[in-house]
Amino acid sequence: MTDNHQYETPTAGTLDWDEPLNRNFERIDTDVELRDTDANRSNYVAKAGAKFLATDTGNVYLGDGGSWTQLGTIGSGGGSSGDGSDVTSLILAGYVVALGRNNSAPQSVDPETTATPIQDALDIVNAAGGGEVRLPAGVVEETGPIRPYEETQITGLGVELSKIAITDQNADGILFDRDSGVSRVKLDGFALNGPAGSQPTGVAIHHTNRDTQDLFVGRLVLWGWNNSVYRVDEGVGPFQCRHEQLTIYECDAGDQDGLFEFRSYYGPANWFGTIAAYPSATVSGQNTTVFFSRGGTQTVDxxxxxxxxxxxxxxxxDSLIEFGNVHWEPTSNPTNPPTIIRLLGHGTAVIDTVKHVTGVADYVYELGYDSYSANAPNRKILGPYIKLGSEAGITTNLVNLASPVDPAAPSLYQGSPDDVDVTHSEGATGGFRALGTAGTGF
Structure with missing residues (x-):
């Protein structure tokens, strides 16, 4: 991968070297700015994220996949003042723009003159009573970490256009560590790239101190982190936090508890829309556990x-979790995991469905005893397993009941009793129920 645009470099000796190069050319066709007269704009395909500069009018357009949308005007050809004082001109010129609530005009930070342009812009809007930091297209380098204040936002032009690159190998990306805690922070429309390389890194989004309330995360891409990408430390309780879409590429958390880690025992009402995770094992040489939860409440659609x-x-x-669709399609596991989903202890768990396309595991579900809290696997609801691909393999059975379940707090499985292996030796309690053909048939 190249540093700034993540273009693919063919592996030495590969026979299909043309395939990554063709993908690179496809991306270059979008990344490189088009320049022509405004009247000739229709001669070009408005690919999503493509940029067109009209050389006669100064109008700037972004493609949305079907048409060109005017983003603004530069120079003397249009409605911009041309003096760099308006938001659009500043963004197009590559500046990080600070829109402070109590400031009468936008202020800008030149990424070429500071190692911390985004933090500098956050400092500006915080001094003005809160506000928004807007990112330009391209890569903005930041030493890291970025520490948001209450009532602040960081907004990019889209995950393929605006990219933050953390340069300190050990620094976190976005760090919530202020003694007062923070509320009403928004992150949206950019890629947050880690230092990558062959050494451990910081965490992409890290909650380390006090509580984060009403965090809103729109669409982010996380790339190049050799660690967890989202971590809540023990004793920290983010709550009412909403995350629309997080996509993870080339991140290795094989030697951590998980790519997503909720280590604290509390933190209610945290929601994730879509998590799309494509980790690698290039640093740790191990599988990456995707979502680890020790406490708090998390819902993932x-x-x-x-x-x-x-x-x-x-x-x-004691974590309380609810997952809608779980889609398991690994392609490069160093080893076969013992299970796809492991549920220990008495925290409530609801899993709607598990779809399996590729990869091999011993079991789909494992229910076990939690030695830390000394609790059996109670209050679990296990949805149906759906095998979708010929390369999907389960070597043993669908459910591994590794601990008896308290019948006063039963766990339920929407499937046949034949799908269940009882691997503990403590005798049946009747606390785990395989529903099979229960109910009335019509």
């Missing part, structure tokens, strides 16, 4: 994964 994804969900302690 759609969890899809490929790459070196091993265990998809690992629940323990």
């Amino acid at each position: 759609y969890l899809t994964m490929g790459g070196s994804a091993g265990v998809a969900i690992d629940q323990t302690w």
Whole structure:
């Protein structure tokens, strides 16, 4: 991969070297700015993210996949003042723009003159009572970490256009560590790239101190982190945080508890729309557990994964989790994981469905005893397993009941009793129910 645009470099000796090069050319066709007269704009395909500069009028357009949308005007050809004082001109010139609530005009930070342009812009808007930091197209380098204040936003032009590159190998990306905690922070429309390389890195988004309330994350891409990409430290409780879409590429958390880690025992009402995780094992040489939860409440509508994804969900302690669709499609696991979903202890867990396309595991579900809290795997609801691909393999059975379940807090499986292996030796309690053909048939 190249540093700034993540173009693919063919592996030495590969026979299909033309395939990554063709993908690079396809991306270059979007990345390189088009320049022609405004009247000739219709001669060019408005690919999503493509940029067109009209050389006669100064109008700047972005493609949306079907048409050109005017973003603004530069120079003397249009409605811009041309003096760099308006937001559009500043963004097009490559500046990080600070829109402070109590400032009468936008202020800008030149990324070429500071190692911390985004933090500098956050400092400006914080001094003005909060506000928004807007990112230009291209890569903005930041030493890291970026520490948001209450009532601040970081907004890019889209994950393929605006990219933040953290340069300090050990620094976190976005760090929530302020003594007062923070509320009402928004992150949207950019890629957050880690230092990558062959050494461990910081964490992409890290909650380390006090509580984060009402965090809103729109669409982010996380790339190049050799660590967890989202971590909540023990004793920290983010709550009412909403995350629309997080996509993860080339991140290796094989030696961590998970790509997503909720280590704290509390933190209610946290929601994720779509998590799409494609980790790698290039640094640790191990599978990456995707979602690890020790406590708090997390709801995930759609969890899809490929790459070196091993265990998809690992629940323990008292965490309360609910997952809609779990889509398991690993392609490069160093080893076969013992299970796709591991549920330990008495925290409530609801899994709607598990779809399996590629990869091999011993079991789909494992229900086990949590030695830390000394609790059996109670209050679990296991949805149906759906095998979608010929390359999907389960070597043993669908459910591994590794601990008896308390019948006063039963766990339920929407499937046949034949799908269940009882691997503990403590005798049946009746606390785990395979529903099979229960109910009335018509």
